[in-house]
Amino acid sequence: MNRRTLLFVINSETADTVLEEAAEATEKTQGHLSLLLIDPAPALPIYAYGGPPYSGMNIPDNWGEMVDEAQRAQKSRVQKIEQVLAQSGVSADVQSVLCATLDVKRHVARRARVCDEVFIAADFRETPEILREAAHGVLFHSPVGLRLNGSMATDANRIFVAWDSSETASSAVHAALPYLKRAEDVVIGCIDPVMTTAGDGFDPGTDVAAWLSHHGCRVTISQFPSGGNEVGVCIQDRAREFGADLVVLGAYGHARVLEAVFGGTTRTMLEQTELPVLLAH
Missing domain, CATH: 3.40.50.620 (HUPs)
Structure with a gap:
């Protein structure tokens, strides 16, 4: 670092x-x-006066002083x-x-x-x-x-990586590599992995774990069922159980507008204030 x-x-x-x-x-x-x-x-307060089509706009005289x-x-x-x-x-x-x-x-x-x-x-x-x-x-x-969340001065000794084989998850792991190499323990957490060739592979998490191991990271893999709960909540629960100092995850794996309207894992993790997180897109 x-x-x-x-x-x-x-x-x-x-x-x-x-x-x-x-x-x-x-x-x-x-x-x-x-x-x-x-x-x-x-804020620039602009007031309309008069009526159309002869209305005009009026900017308060003291706005410049406020700036x-x-x-x-x-x-x-x-x-x-x-x-x-x-x-x-x-x-x-x-x-x-x-x-x-x-x-x-x-x-x-x-x-x-x-x-x-x-x-x-x-x-x-x-x-x-x-x-x-x-x-x-x-x-x-x-x-x-x-x-x-958290403090820059806090060492991340135990890191929970939320992994789903996506491009955004990969970006997050690359961004977090300096921390991962210094950590004492790293858990690759796969929530409801899709065990197909087109999905997360038949042994989800093993590929990223092998790559991190080559960097000298001490890595374990865990696969968790969501039990129908929101993925962001599952990540927080599993990270707390692990005693994570930092959670690493990809941001906005789905369309941003969908997550903004309907919510999503990224929004959940952005809004929570307890766990330090590192996100990348």
Whole structure:
């Protein structure tokens, strides 16, 4: 994991202690910490007056002042963050942006494309729409993995890999390889595997287990029935039984619009806050 660049997406509410933990964890691996501070821009309130076809639009006079104030507040926070990083001695940089929610994915994706991994601060749980856009920016518009929950400083000694032989699951395992190689125990968990040639093979999980073993990973394979329960819930239950420090899984194996409307494993794992997860698409 040496010399890796970790993108940490934060907002102005992210505590200094969290930043210090991230800096310490990055310094320990001789990596580079790239911070992206994202705050919502003041909404542009536009009011209509009159009636069609002669109606017009009116922008409040103080909107520009609101934007200036938000920019000053964010600049002040950036300066404080730079002081925290300077005291830690870690190799780091800070970028900041005020933007509308729909633009979050674009800013996150652009930074993620030149990093090795992305971690999103827990503060974004308070703004789920921004968290969702940031996650989609990483998963759909960058080639790296996304980590949620837990702390960067926590070692992943026991890792549960949710495996279904899909392209997304493979992407997640590749993204998690640095952690898997350092882990003490890795479980390849197959939920309701389809034991056919066209499905997961006649011995699901053995191929990825063999590959990880070649990397020196200590791997076991387990196949679990869902019992009719939602797969995301099964993953959480089995991961807790294993005592997992990290869950690795592919994101949005089905069409994104279907999972957004009807829910799905990815949505379940994104919304839960107990288990640290690493996702990739």
